[in-house]
Amino acid sequence: MRKTSIMAAVLCYLLILVVIPLLFYRDDDYVFYHAKQGTVLLLLWAAVPFVLAIPLIGWVLGPILALFNLVVMILGIIAALKGQIKPLPVVGKKIEHIIF
16 A cells, blocks of 8 residues: 555545545545545535524434544544555445445
8 A cells, every 4th residue: 555545545534635635546446536535524524604594403413423423533633544455434334335
């Protein structure tokens, strides 16, 4: 595994920075796998403010969703640093249906 591929895979989990690997590493299957997972995480992060806007239920579920996103982001970064192609909890199942 090349160091540039590993660093690009880590970028995939740093929210909007997922755009860089999507644009420049499309031919690298390892990076592209992590980019798809990072894209789903980015969409989940974008959903947090909308969930928080829901009175009562959102005030409870919003912080839980934010914490979940943070934990999954850290798990993704760890997997990328180890050179693993490993589906993340919940998110990993969704990427099979994403076509870029």
